Amino acid sequence: MPLALLALAIGAFGIGTTEFVILGLLPEVADTFEVSITTAGLLVSGYAIGVLVGAPLLTVLGTKISRKRMLILLMGLFVLGNVLTALAPAFGVIMLGRVVASFTHGAFFGIGSVVAADLVAPEKKAAALSTIFVGLTLANVVGVPLGTLLGQSVSWRLTFLLVAALGVIGAVGIARLVPEQPKPEGVHLRHELAVFGNVQVLLAMGMTVLGFGGVFAALTYVKPMMTDVAGYSEGSVTWLLVAFGLGMMTGNSAGGRLADRFPMYLLFGSLLALAGVLALFTVTAHDKTGSVITLFLIGALGFATVPPLQKRVLDHAAEAPTLAAAVNIGAFNLGNAIAAWLGGLVIDAGHGYESANWVGAGLALGALALALVSHGLERRASTRSRVVARHTPGVGDAAGGQSGQGDSGTPDRAAEPSTRLSG
CATH class of the missing domain: 1.20.1250.20 (MFS general substrate transporter like domains)
Known part of the structure; x- marks a missing residue:
């Protein structure tokens, strides 16, 4: 590098x-x-x-x-x-x-x-x-x-x-x-704004908001969870967060290696596992050892989604990527704010600090649903472009090896109109 x-x-x-x-x-x-x-x-x-x-x-x-x-x-x-x-x-x-x-x-x-x-x-x-x-x-x-x-x-x-x-x-x-x-x-504001008419860009940002929101539903209230529920002293919390940080490093590294080859499968697996681990945290939060292991896994699974999501935004906003990439970073913070608010509502309702993890699990499942929708749209667009190529004289052979993207995460230019909002 x-x-x-x-x-x-x-x-x-x-x-x-x-x-x-x-x-x-x-x-x-x-x-x-x-x-x-x-x-x-x-x-x-x-x-x-x-x-x-x-x-x-x-x-x-x-x-x-x-x-x-x-x-x-x-x-x-x-x-x-x-x-x-x-x-x-x-x-x-x-x-x-x-x-x-x-x-x-x-x-x-x-x-x-x-x-x-x-x-x-x-x-x-x-x-x-x-x-x-x-x-x-x-x-x-x-x-x-x-x-x-x-x-x-x-x-x-x-x-x-x-x-x-x-x-x-x-x-x-x-x-x-x-x-x-x-x-x-040739980069103008209207070019940068135009990428937000691309459905795939919006879906990727939605995955960012919900997926990382799931992480912060737990992280926002991790201090009272670790002290009041797991039984750690307040002085231990800072070092407990190191376990979360080590998980972030592990997930980010693995995500960076795998996102170039299997971006959508990485998102599917990470988001599904994240939802499961967050739900499990409602139980393991009552145990000192279990809570630390769970914190590590939340950090790893949450940050495994960062490279593929940022790459996905760059790929689908290739004509004007800078603003889209920056706004996607803002989407992380929007997810943090929404998750903290929703987690607070559940806790204030009297369900305990660990109940915020159910909110996180729900948000992660929402991100997974968006990933499935995004993948379905890509497959449909890829199939349509292959059909067009087969019925276009002189194009079928050349397009046949290029039209499908499989799991690469790179948008098919021939299919691009189908991924844009009308209007």
């Missing part, structure tokens, strides 16, 4: 750390600004909203300059946001810092995904995408636990200053290692 992917992975590591480390530092931040924990929790919501808004906005602006330069500018914005967070004199300023940092998130992964895919051969595209997301998974294994420990024992401000330093390292790495790519020619 090209060294340029390492620079992108470092940026992803910093972004993943700043997103999740706040979860373990809310009490310290609340004490500093003399606000309640629930008020400090708005910093999490503010970040998620910033991702949803910033992803399309900055990605569209990024079509005006080269992708490499845009990635460097995004890292600069990330550094600015984390410095604001670290030095904030008031709660309003730290909220501003979190939102500024979050604006980087979706656009960086969206543009970075396109750059990574362009750096390798087509058959290695998913593996390249998984390399970027290794940075995100490592953040949960290394960055978040160490950042939380440093913030709790020394100062949460120092944590965010060090995260800003990661952004500087990422920017320098991108400047030195990522090859210069010319500004995309």
Whole structure:
């Protein structure tokens, strides 16, 4: 793999750390600004909203300059946001810092995904995408636990200053290692928006929302599940999340290797197994050993879907992939927000913290249903294109070996009209 992917992975590591480390530092931040924990929790919501808004906005602006330069500018914005967070004199300023940092998130992964895919051969595209997301998974294994420990024992401000330093390292790495790519020619906002008329793009994003929503239905309430239900001490939770992070790394790595060869079968298997494991978590949450194993499996199965889903969006939005890839990253955060809300409703109804896992299982099954619909549409389009090829003189032989995509996940151009919304 090209060294340029390492620079992108470092940026992803910093972004993943700043997103999740706040979860373990809310009490310290609340004490500093003399606000309640629930008020400090708005910093999490503010970040998620910033991702949803910033992803399309900055990605569209990024079509005006080269992708490499845009990635460097995004890292600069990330550094600015984390410095604001670290030095904030008031709660309003730290909220501003979190939102500024979050604006980087979706656009960086969206543009970075396109750059990574362009750096390798087509058959290695998913593996390249998984390399970027290794940075995100490592953040949960290394960055978040160490950042939380440093913030709790020394100062949460120092944590965010060090995260800003990661952004500087990422920017320098991108400047030195990522090859210069010319500004995309002929790319206009209407071209980027047009891909959202493609049913397959919308289905892939729906799978992202529901599939990763299933993961976060459990993860949002994992602390009270581990302490109140499984019986762990509060000091153990940070390190328990390392098991989840190791699962993320394992699933992302396996997904990257398999998504180039068996994308749809990988999605079917991962989503079905994820639903089963989440349902099982309602039982294993009552056992210390069982809960840790289940956390690992949730992380592995959830992140096994990331490379094939991001690749699927890039494949079906090949004419204008950047905005679609960025919005798909925003879809992860939308899934997180929906799952947390639905899980909270079930818990507030008096069914216990572990009941949020039933919500997660239902969301994962919803993602599986969308995957089956998507695969069915592709098979129907592929069959139709073969029929057309057989009845077109001089085309049958050439098209016969190209019209079907099998399980490759690459859309058939001849069938493309059938995957677009009318109107």
